[in-house]
Amino acid sequence: MYSKRFDNRKLDETREIEAKVGIIKRADGSAYFRIGDTKVIAAVYGPRELYPVFLQNPEKGLLRCVYDMTSFSVTDRKRPGPNRRSIEISLVTEKSLLPALDLSQFPNTVIDIFIEVIQADAGTRCAGICAAAMALADAGIPMKDLVAAISVGKVGDKIVLDLNKDEEDYEEGSTDMPVAIIGNTEEITLLQLDGDMNKEEILEALRLAKKGCSEIHKIQKKALKEKYMSVKENE
């Protein structure tokens, strides 16, 4: 019976969130996103030339995502380089960001996103999407709105927002469902499910996810503004 959360949060409360924009000097856009003990950085390069030529699209630009975990980000050392899991997450990240972007101005080019997890405590793909969305905005890529993502799920018999690693590994059964949402249109661009939930539970989880994402949106927008306002305050 899971009655109280391991870290004393309320059922619909996220972990502490921190966001920063413009942390990598040589990248066109970059961002850092932390939710609890999950820390992620993202860098955007482009629009830049795309080879091989058959990948080029004369109508619009291509988006390419790479998600990777550093070897020290988890308790057991992770073997460096891509694996089955990171390839899948790269793909779903790309697909969750693409509906928000307008790449028609950048024909035949590619925009590269590199997401690096520097510390993992569950919800890394969601943190990666949040960081990547801010980095894309920092790189000046036109978009409908920022994309925010958060995981929701069922721990024991409770529907909770933003699972941490302890909750994900709860021995009496745990389900998690990462959700990504585009701000103003409320389109859901990512929905994965690991475990089992019935219809009512999923609807309740989605309601929590929307609440969590709107909180993240505010933090993302504030972080972006801070970077460009800071010049103003220096005088």
Place this chain on the structure above:
Amino acid sequence: MGDLLVKDKDIVVPGEELAIGMDYLPAGGVYRLNDKIYASQVGLVSISGRLIKLIPLSGRYIPKKGDLVIGKVVDTGFSGWRIDIDWAYEANLSMKDATSEFIERGSDLTQYYDYGDIISVQIIHVSGSKIIDLTMKGPGLRKLKGGKIIEVNPTKVPRIIGKQGSMIQMIKEKTNCKIIVGQNGKVWISGLDPESELKATQCIYKIEAESHLDGLTDRIKDFLEGKNV
């Protein structure tokens, strides 16, 4: 009907609501969804009449017809040159647009512009898939000899030039340097001595860093005259 939610020169981020109602029209950097206008980039709001526009604060250079840019020759072919102008792909400078001299068939093109040469050049055409054609025919378009090149954020270039070139004119007069500002964020500076070149460089970096602030012209003037630096 018609509510404006932001002021002129506000900093906005993607997805931020700018106006409600059909009274305002979206221009560059913004879009309409149902009856609201949203920002699609990080930028400064610019309202002129009913038009709402965004002046972007970030992003790479996007080539436009008519832009004067500073490029580097990266290849010579049989009928022209390939120029790197800081876009994803190199631009074309064809033989007929490169010089008013008569070039004989089969002659060596490197005697006009060779690999590594820096040139100031104008964009005459940008195709739908962003294939760029350049010209060297026009005032101030030439091979740049000597001097140095600095890079600034292309979104800050209008501030460096100033209204009708007022800012750049002031720097040129006060430092006695020759300066060419390319829309792609490359600035060529050539002075009589290293000190004046350094002064002009610092000045341009100062404009880049402080471009959002009011009273920029006065501060740059003070800087150039050596007051409270």
